[in-house]
Amino acid sequence: MILKTSSSLIETLRDRRQRLANLIDFPAILWSGTTSPRNFPANVFPFRANSHFLYFTGLPLRNAAIRLSAGKLELFMDDPQPDSALWHGEMPDREEIAQIIGADVAKPMAELELWTEEAATIAVQDAATWTQQSQLLNRWVLPLKSPQDIDLELAKAIISLRLIHDDGALAELRKAAAVTVEAHKAGMAATTHAQIEAQVRAAMEQVIIANNMTTSYNSIVTVHGEVLHNEQYHHSLQPGDLILADVGAETETGWAGDVTRTWPVGGKFSSTQRDIYDIVLAAHDACIAKVSPGVEYQDLHLLACTVIAEGLVNLGILQGNPQDLVEINAHALFFPHGIGHLLGLDVHDMEDLGDLAGYEEGRTRSNHFGLSYLRLNRPLRPGMLVTIEPGFYQVPAILNHANVRSQYQDVVNWEHLSQFADVRGIRIEDDVLVTQESRDVLTAALPTQASQIEDLVCR
Amino acid sequence: MILKTSSSLIETLRDRRQRLANLIDFPAILWSGTTSPRNFPANVFPFRANSHFLYFTGLPLRNAAIRLSAGKLELFMDDPQPDSALWHGEMPDREEIAQIIGADVAKPMAELELWTEEAATIAVQDAATWTQQSQLLNRWVLPLKSPQDIDLELAKAIISLRLIHDDGALAELRKAAAVTVEAHKAGMAATTHAQIEAQVRAAMEQVIIANNMTTSYNSIVTVHGEVLHNEQYHHSLQPGDLILADVGAETETGWAGDVTRTWPVGGKFSSTQRDIYDIVLAAHDACIAKVSPGVEYQDLHLLACTVIAEGLVNLGILQGNPQDLVEINAHALFFPHGIGHLLGLDVHDMEDLGDLAGYEEGRTRSNHFGLSYLRLNRPLRPGMLVTIEPGFYQVPAILNHANVRSQYQDVVNWEHLSQFADVRGIRIEDDVLVTQESRDVLTAALPTQASQIEDLVCR
Numbered sequence: 005m006i007l008k009t010s011s012s013l014i015e016t017l018r019d020r021r022q023r024l025a026n027l028i029d030f031p032a033i034l035w036s037g038t039t040s041p042r043n044f045p046a047n048v049f050p051f052r053a054n055s056h057f058l059y060f061t062g063l064p065l066r067n068a069a070i071r072l073s074a075g076k077l078e079l080f081m082d083d084p085q086p087d088s089a090l091w092h093g094e095m096p097d098r099e100e101i102a103q104i105i106g107a108d109v110a111k112p113m114a115e116l117e118l119w120t121e122e123a124a125t126i127a128v129q130d131a132a133t134w135t136q137q138s139q140l141l142n143r144w145v146l147p148l149k150s151p152q153d154i155d156l157e158l159a160k161a162i163i164s165l166r167l168i169h170d171d172g173a174l175a176e177l178r179k180a181a182a183v184t185v186e187a188h189k190a191g192m193a194a195t196t197h198a199q200i201e202a203q204v205r206a207a208m209e210q211v212i213i214a215n216n217m218t219t220s221y222n223s224i225v226t227v228h229g230e231v232l233h234n235e236q237y238h239h240s241l242q243p244g245d246l247i248l249a250d251v252g253a254e255t256e257t258g259w260a261g262d263v264t265r266t267w268p269v270g271g272k273f274s275s276t277q278r279d280i281y282d283i284v285l286a287a288h289d290a291c292i293a294k295v296s297p298g299v300e301y302q303d304l305h306l307l308a309c310t311v312i313a314e315g316l317v318n319l320g321i322l323q324g325n326p327q328d329l330v331e332i333n334a335h336a337l338f339f340p341h342g343i344g345h346l347l348g349l350d351v352h353d354m355e356d357l358g359d360l361a362g363y364e365e366g367r368t369r370s371n372h373f374g375l376s377y378l379r380l381n382r383p384l385r386p387g388m389l390v391t392i393e394p395g396f397y398q399v400p401a402i403l404n405h406a407n408v409r410s411q412y413q414d415v416v417n418w419e420h421l422s423q424f425a426d427v428r429g430i431r432i433e434d435d436v437l438v439t440q441e442s443r444d445v446l447t448a449a450l451p452t453q454a455s456q457i458e459d460l461v462c463r
Numbered sequence: 464m465i466l467k468t469s470s471s472l473i474e475t476l477r478d479r480r481q482r483l484a485n486l487i488d489f490p491a492i493l494w495s496g497t498t499s500p501r502n503f504p505a506n507v508f509p510f511r512a513n514s515h516f517l518y519f520t521g522l523p524l525r526n527a528a529i530r531l532s533a534g535k536l537e538l539f540m541d542d543p544q545p546d547s548a549l550w551h552g553e554m555p556d557r558e559e560i561a562q563i564i565g566a567d568v569a570k571p572m573a574e575l576e577l578w579t580e581e582a583a584t585i586a587v588q589d590a591a592t593w594t595q596q597s598q599l600l601n602r603w604v605l606p607l608k609s610p611q612d613i614d615l616e617l618a619k620a621i622i623s624l625r626l627i628h629d630d631g632a633l634a635e636l637r638k639a640a641a642v643t644v645e646a647h648k649a650g651m652a653a654t655t656h657a658q659i660e661a662q663v664r665a666a667m668e669q670v671i672i673a674n675n676m677t678t679s680y681n682s683i684v685t686v687h688g689e690v691l692h693n694e695q696y697h698h699s700l701q702p703g704d705l706i707l708a709d710v711g712a713e714t715e716t717g718w719a720g721d722v723t724r725t726w727p728v729g730g731k732f733s734s735t736q737r738d739i740y741d742i743v744l745a746a747h748d749a750c751i752a753k754v755s756p757g758v759e760y761q762d763l764h765l766l767a768c769t770v771i772a773e774g775l776v777n778l779g780i781l782q783g784n785p786q787d788l789v790e791i792n793a794h795a796l797f798f799p800h801g802i803g804h805l806l807g808l809d810v811h812d813m814e815d816l817g818d819l820a821g822y823e824e825g826r827t828r829s830n831h832f833g834l835s836y837l838r839l840n841r842p843l844r845p846g847m848l849v850t851i852e853p854g855f856y857q858v859p860a861i862l863n864h865a866n867v868r869s870q871y872q873d874v875v876n877w878e879h880l881s882q883f884a885d886v887r888g889i890r891i892e893d894d895v896l897v898t899q900e901s902r903d904v905l906t907a908a909l910p911t912q913a914s915q916i917e918d919l920v921c922r
Contacts, residue, residue, distance in 0.1 A: 040588075041588040041589075042508075043514050043717075043808070044514075044809055044814040045607065046814060047809065047814075050681055055502050090799060090861065092693070092694075093687060093693055094860065129500040129502065129503070147500065147504065148504065200675065205673075206672035207673075210665040210668070211665070212665075213664055213669075214661055214662040216659065216697050222507070231550070231552035232549060233550045235551075236552070256697075340549060350503055351506060352505065354503075356502065356504070399548070399549055400548075401553065402549065
């Protein structure tokens with residue numbers, strides 16, 4: 005973290021505060037959080053500041069809080085302990101930090117208790133901090149509890165701000181996207197020399213670490229792409245395998261990238277792999293081409309379902325009319341998740357607030373299999389950043405399920421499907437910004453065409 | 464994690480249980496812990512199982528507990544949810560896990576409450592788990608609270624086991640050491656092409672990730688070696704700088720490596736850097752040469768202090784008799800930490816129990832500056848693994864302190880010291896096993912001589 009005063013950061017933060025002040029007439033206190041212990045208290049996980057706090061301070065401060073009231077910013081944090089310089093180096097003191105973020109006032113943490121009246125907050129994830137929040141505000145502030153009353157009002161106000169990315173946010177999101185793209189290229193280039201998944205992952209994360217960033221979520225780098233959140237990396241790579249890599253970089257101030265590509269270990273897709281890849285890519289391209297203000301995100305999801313169903317009919321894997329197949333959820337046998345989600349300071353942006361951010365007010369999750377995993381259901385607006393990530397998976401737990409087999413007996417050509425056994429999982433994911441006129445794919449520098457992917461692997 | 468039944472794992476675990484049963488006559492329940500949330504509940508830090516649990520199960524299971532009683536092993540965990548196969552893949556069920564670890568009985572988690580009577584435990588770090596521990600045992604089990612009564616007895620019994628590494632442990636520790644050595648070599652080789660610290664760190668962690676391991680603590684890779692726990696990586700590398708890298712690998716089942724080397728960015732130590740480096744190396748070598756059963760670890764610390772004081776007198780930085788200088792803590796101006804610590808499943812092994820493991824019964828920490836940071840004060844015994852890590856640092860917070868300046872006015876040749884301004888921090892650390900006769904340096908494959916280090920950087 006290079007700490008220096010920049011007028012653009014100060015202006016960005018002032019503007020965010022002012023817009024918040026236009027929406028709520030009570031003070032808000034946001035905590036940064038503290039480190040979480042790993043195997044013993046002094047051995048902690050890398051610190052990640054709370055995203056709402058980051059949005060209004062731009063700095064990953066530890067053990068700090070801010071009070072936002074009528075556009076004013078008050079910083080509460082303690083100066084470093086005398087001992088701390090030995091272990092952690094000379095750290096900027098409270099006054100210096102206050103200057104960098106443009107705070108109006110800076111006070112020690114102990115004074116925060118004098119300023120809690122009528123204040124709303126949002127729960128931080130670590131127990132030490134939410135305990136402190138609960139004590140100071142004299143009510144339970146729990147990360148798994150839905151916000152109520154003024155906390156709910158605050159959450160809705162912050163959501164309305166964070167949904168629409170300002171220039172300060174976009175500058176960071178573009179940095180995250182650029183490093184994410186480089187990481188994927190490095191992963192592709194490392195594949196032909198790799199023996200196990202972990203070596204491909206290492207080549208990708210090296211790029212992220214070298215750029216002084218972190219991963220925005222635990223990387224998925226696997227030959228078992230059918231496991232959606234696979235976190236195993238020990239499998240050996242076989243020439244006929246596909247690697248599915250879902251890896252994203254996060255900037256020092258917390259802004260996330262999130263990209264998936266799928267490539268052949270041997271550098272060349274088999275004809276069956278290529279057939280399915282092109283269907284997923286067609287869904288990806290069709291959805292992205294439709295991204296523009298006013299479009300319902302759920303309609304993009306349904307479009308992807310239809311394109312995938314159509315493709316599978318053309319390949320002879322599904323039988324029937326694509327629209328009808330989507331009606332009876334046949335596409336979800338192979339595409340059982342949503343088309344994507346919001347992206348910002350969190351990789352599923354603001355998911356700490358449950359579906360409050362993802363779902364337009366008055367809408368709730370469907371219990372329809374397939375739609376139930378859709379994390380975003382809002383009309384698109386300029387400044388929103390979403391992922392578009394269709395996929396095709398052969399999940400044994402789904403396809404071998406007796407009920408599924410009988411329900412879809414006549415819809416799936418099971419015998420023909422067995423010829424596509426070398427396709428366990430394919431996903432193609434990009435980060436797409438809704439603009440005034442249409443869209444801007446932040447991760448467009450990473451090719452998607454099968455032949456381009458092959459070139460990157462063989463380079 | 465490759466899960467397969469191995470008779471050697473089963474035997475190792477049985478032996479550990481039997482030795483525990485020889486020490487305590489009440490049951491013990493150990494929890495594995497659960498994931499800690501990062502910025503929202505579904506985005507978690509990489510899971511790290513509790514070390515005491517790992518010692519008796521050998522597997523990083525999530526949300527599991529074991530009950531150890533009279534040499535018997537009972538496993539409590541739930542089978543994966545039906546949904547889980549979609550997101551996390553087909554996981555081995557409770558019965559399969561029980562077979563792999565040689566459990567006598569396997570039961571769902573809900574049955575654990577029937578088996579808590581008179582049982583001792585050790586607090587796990589994550590709040591969700593210590594809350595569960597406290598509820599089930601009907602007493603506060605907190606990671607920051609010293610264990611009492613049977614919990615204390617259990618802690619002491621486990622310490623006596625974990626202090627002396629068995630063959631199963633050593634096999635893992637040697638793996639961690641080997642990968643740690645390779646990571647350091649990669650860091651050295653990457654330096655001449657690197658512009659910032661993060662790029663050197665990336666080269667090192669790539670090796671660890673590629674071996675499907677994790678770092679055993681947050682890496683220190685810095686040109687500001689004088690900051691003991693520096694976790695910043697953004698500084699640019701200048702030709703005259705030294706890089707201090709304190710980086711260790713941890714195996715899949717939790718066993719740690721911990722190594723530090725210091726090398727010149729430009730590939731060649733300056734004469735002042737070389738002078739100080741050789742003093743630190745002399746202290747390192749002298750301590751390691753003394754490691755053998757019966758030796759007091761604190762005496763190794765004092766030996767390092769004396770060798771460093773001697774060296775600094777010879778260089779003209781300190782003035783006086785080395786023994787006298789150590790008496791008045793003059794060495795601690797430049798070497799303000801302890802000579803090392805226990806190493807095992809934790810990088811500071813069993814530090815979750817405070818000083819119970821590090822300090823022989825009846826001994827407590829000194830409040831002497833210098834000795835107060837000594838984490839280990841026991842006579843060495845065969846099977847103990849310790850780090851030896853002397854250093855030299857110019858910490859502005861110490862050396863510019865007015866009291867220090869006046870107290871040590873005649874002891875330090877401040878003017879002469881200023882010629883060594885290009886030495887901000889040097890540390891050399893290896894992992895040393897106490898054997899029956901003497902010692903075995905697990906990380907000996909990584910050179911320590913200045914000229915060898917230069918060769919590795921310039922290779």
